[in-house]
Amino acid sequence: MRPGILIISHGSRDAAWVSLVDEAVEHAKLPEGIPAEVVFLEIVEGRLIQDGIDRLEAKGVTDLFVIPFFVSDGSTHVDEIAYALGAKAAASFDTDLQPFRVQARVWFGEPMDVDPIEMSQIVMERSRELLRGRKLEETVLMLVAHGSDHPLFYDRWVGGLQRVAVRIQREMNYAAVDTGLLLPEQLYDKIIKWQTETDYTVMVVPLFLSSGYFTNRVIPNRIGQAVCVYDGQALLPHPLVSRWLSRQVHQVMQRR
Known part of the structure; x- marks a missing residue:
């Protein structure tokens, strides 16, 4: 067996977004002597x-250990990539992604929220920064993520x-840790519900891999006139993301 590591993320036209992904992989502790590629679904x-x-x-790789560098198992991209790599027999929805040319055996890992040790720690750290003297018992932490209108993937996002x-x-x-998705749109109504029914402060923390269009534009637009605390910080850059990558590579390589 000649192993190789393929780390797959979505991709962006923003060079800074791509650089953050590369830096996270660069600081991960990957097995020495095993070739690795950081690639993107598009763009x-x-x-x-x-x-x-x-x-x-x-390079002679016979066994391909694939890390889906995505936030959630609810992402349709994770599902279609697994199908296109031959890691599953069929996609769970109609996808235009064609099967890849791959001769190596494929071992497919899991995205960040399946075992969210590091993700949870990052969010807790971000939320502590937002507290700024507020009392925990008088604060609602609202986790916001992309979500999906597809029932199967919606359930995965919620899970x-x-x-x-x-x-x-x-x-x-x-006081509570609540969740709000962008698909279907939940964020504004949930913030308003907490405002009208309680005196709690609502703090919104995004679960997105990197800051960009969604954290800088979409979420603020969805918040609208609702009153909350929000600073738009995403998961990257944070060293715990690199630790998650290291752990996920180790776990998927143990499956062979």
Whole structure:
């Protein structure tokens, strides 16, 4: 067996977004001597998924350990990538993504919210910064994420958010840790509900890999005139993301 590591993220036209992904991988503790490629589903020319597969197989890789560098198992991209790599027999929805040319055996990992140890710690750290003297028992922490209108993927998004929420509430004892998705639109109504029914402060923390269009524009627009605390910080850059990558690589390589 000649192993290779393929780390897949979404991709962006924003070079800074791509750099944050690269830096997170650079600081991860990957196994020495094993070739690795950081690739993207779209946009980043020369670093698409097929490019990475071709480069690794050209080095003689026979076993491809794939890390879906995405926030949630609810992402349709994670599902379609697994299908296109041959890690599952069929996609769970109609996808235009064609199967990749891959000769190596594929071992497919899990995104961040399946076992959200590091994600939860990052969110707790972000929330402490937002507290600024406020009392935990008088504060609602609202976790906001992308979500999906597809019932299967909606349930996965909700499940992942709940795993994070339970970990945080167990350690920090907020008045509540609530969740709000952008698809379907929940955020504004949930903030307003807390405002009208309680005197609690609502703090909104986004569960997005990197700051960008959604954290800087979409979420503020959805918040609208609702009163809350929000600073738009995403998961990157944070060293715990690199620790998650290290742990996920180790776990998926143990499955062979």
